[in-house]
Amino acid sequence: MSIDFRTEPSRYRHWRLEFEGEVAFLKMDVDAGGGLSSGYELKLNSYDLAVDIELNDAIQRLRFEHPEVRCVVLTSGKDNVFCAGANIRMLGKSTHGHKVNFCKFTNETRLAMEDASANSGQIYMAAVNGACAGGGYELALATDHIMLIDDRRSNVSLPETALLGVLPGTGGLTRVVDKRKVRRDHADFFCTIEEGIKGKRAVAWRLVDEIAPNSKLEGKIAERTKEFAAASKRNGNGKGIALAPLNRTIDENSVRYGFVSVDIDRAVRMATISIKAPDAAAPADIDGMIAQGASFWPLQVARELDDAILHLRINELEIALLVFKSHGDGANVLSYDAFLDANKAHWLVNEIRQYFKRVLKRIDVTSRTLVTLVEPGSCFVGTLAELVFAADRSYMLIGSRQGDNRPPPSLQLSAMNFGPYPMSHGLTRLQSRFQADPSDVERAEATMGTALDAEEAEELGLITFALDDIDWDDEIRVFFEERASFSPDSLTGMEANLRFVGPETMESKIFARLTAWQNWIFQRPNAVGEDGALRRYGSGQKPKYDMTRV
């Protein structure tokens, strides 16, 4: 059964969205029977991917549909429990691949909350009104402010090491020391106890920002939300854009949306993702954009591409290569880029730019080989050229193909290639590409407005290989076949290392240092073996560990 990432508030089973003027309340109230699979119950606000798909949708809609919201309160709709974290039985039953992809998505969702705080002025706070364990605390950690109820039962904890023999899977360790800057020895203590920390010590150790007795909780929340809303830089106005349901048709080997289509070749273990340029130039002004709504080209493409990547990641585990192609009139893409650049101060334009940035980041951390083919009829210009720079390799045709009377392909840069779409480690893809000589970024920038042919693009270092018609088919076929024959594990590790050149940020550390170690642990018998902690959890039997340190 294919997992669908599309949803909308009327279909939520696990979250309630409530509004009080500038403040939104995002209430977790998990339906224990509403998990993705049978075989486990989502008790105590524990979650599986189904719960996170709704959370991801809610965060997104708050940004696009609610320009008035300046503060979001994440809280629980249940008594005495905030959230018990990822469901352990679900983890125990899941394949390694599902666990890894589940954690990747939940990490992206947490990062989306932080992105909304930082770049859209929707400041998140957690009102922790009960026990808050593991992934529950990681959810709170992704907000800007954690308020913990001060009673005997309520605490925050990361009991994974003590109870489950794994790590917190959603950035917890990194956020504890790198975001909240909890002292490392305090963190060591905190991360090795089951019972968690509450009250004044939780504040003193920076695990939460403040505590409030139950009787004063509502008042304190009101006070803080007022403060955060006042401090917010959100400049939303008007009614917002309704994110209409995405039109999608799926059959065995294809997925079709309006501008994006996916074609799967199972023999080569390859999915071709094709993006169509807009049919016309960008609207003349903001009113024109608002009239187009969710069908405004960059927004629709971002949503379709996002859904396609998520679908392939979780439902098509044997696909080794994602091949990006494009077609249509590049001038129209550039017209939209110019619109996004000229109107960047508008709140909705900002949201669309930030969203495209997140979709491109999602591609960067996708563990499949990424290839971009720049062929006649393609339109890898501006925003779409980022797919050339996100790729592990790109190929561009020199001249035309025999029997094809379309002009040779060209590549063209726009302002969108020089800032708005940084990678998770803080550099643009071109900065990351040109670490050896930053002046190469300036050389590239100087070509803005010029259509570059394959040899020019190769000389500027913008593509990997320029090939002529004689070599094209063979070279690319051999590359695809060879790549698909390699160990997927080795490729995953290799690509994760080569893609992120240079500095690291908290975000990139989560995907590198933390996730890599977690994947290792998720593979170890001490966690997933028959006597391992994940399998034995809740059985009354203690796990048996091989005590060898490595």
Added chain:
Amino acid sequence: MSIDFRTEPSRYRHWRLEFEGEVAFLKMDVDAGGGLSSGYELKLNSYDLAVDIELNDAIQRLRFEHPEVRCVVLTSGKDNVFCAGANIRMLGKSTHGHKVNFCKFTNETRLAMEDASANSGQIYMAAVNGACAGGGYELALATDHIMLIDDRRSNVSLPETALLGVLPGTGGLTRVVDKRKVRRDHADFFCTIEEGIKGKRAVAWRLVDEIAPNSKLEGKIAERTKEFAAASKRNGNGKGIALAPLNRTIDENSVRYGFVSVDIDRAVRMATISIKAPDAAAPADIDGMIAQGASFWPLQVARELDDAILHLRINELEIALLVFKSHGDGANVLSYDAFLDANKAHWLVNEIRQYFKRVLKRIDVTSRTLVTLVEPGSCFVGTLAELVFAADRSYMLIGSRQGDNRPPPSLQLSAMNFGPYPMSHGLTRLQSRFQADPSDVERAEATMGTALDAEEAEELGLITFALDDIDWDDEIRVFFEERASFSPDSLTGMEANLRFVGPETMESKIFARLTAWQNWIFQRPNAVGEDGALRRYGSGQKPKYDMTRV
């Protein structure tokens, strides 16, 4: 059989050290039958831990015993082959724990070469006089300059992904993109081909610095070494310090050196590492230090501690906790610290400081829980206080113990805590500790010269817990027992995440991003399963892969 890390040039079987004035030649000429275990032959200058133990020793002796050396040429003593990398059969036969520890040590050895270049003015260059594959190229990558012979047979390659289904295990991927700044798509191509890259393309892609025809190789080497020696900042003079053999006695549960001793409690899976203060104050001047030679306290302690850590890592895999203790007169430790601070411009003092830095770094990346106990009679001051800050947790006694008439323990800082011993990510341990408020580093600095009792140390944030005599035994016993009961994998991952707060460097990326992914891959059936690539290598059978991407 216990693996011994102690060696000396007269016992080398795999390397030759030759000297021509300011230039040393470090020639790899592996004795195929001289591996650590039987069952594999070290053909084509492939290596196992035995080879690397000698290399580590040679790099160290060059710094201490050869003040005149300003340039080191790493080359091969064999025809047509530089180095084929780590021996695959050895990897195929090794346990996961051995593989991981082997890679950790080889990584530290490569970093020691870079440290010698950067901080001792011994500039390394590789003269690649033949095929240079995998770990062979990684060895070259650790030098500052790679010269490749320009002939049909000689190339550089990282064939791990294509041939073995694993990653280069000694920093190769990171150094290719982060040190040599090879463009990421070029790196992707290079790291997925078996046959490697040679000649002009190797230069154009920044994989090597220059090429030289065989006939001109010697001349080119002479030219470069002259240039590097002239540019070197090495200020060595005199005869150097002979690194006399370390005295060590081992029995089943202890290791004893002159100032360092290790006592193993197998029931608790704990090793106590105890360090003794010098018996007297530091010598009055440089001549006094030189007269003491290898028994100069900081040098002897660094060597003993280094050996003890390496021994425990590779020979005592079931030990979960390393507990640091110290005893003796702290005033003498501070006297040596003052000497190291006052004479830091002297080449040998510099070497000793740099070495202590490396030993502490080795402790930081040791995957055992690190605990420091500050008890009556201890001398955790200055340099030794770094062991308090390197620990995952520290405990300090308030007051004295009943029936013990020694004074309460104290902690005291010196200049050595504020710069000379940075961690691999570039911060001092105190900077790393006080990320939340950098002014806490200044507060600590203001106490220099003052002996701090447990409550003062706790208030300053220098220790984790101050306990009185009533709680001490129970609290510590419970902590030890609990810690030793946790999944060692989970602890390894947790500690690797909590210890390195804040920025990352190339060095820390090697241990975090790269090593973590490699450990994951080393655990996967596609690499180490019966049909996996490491097992099937050389058998004539192709590996069978599970093609699921995760």
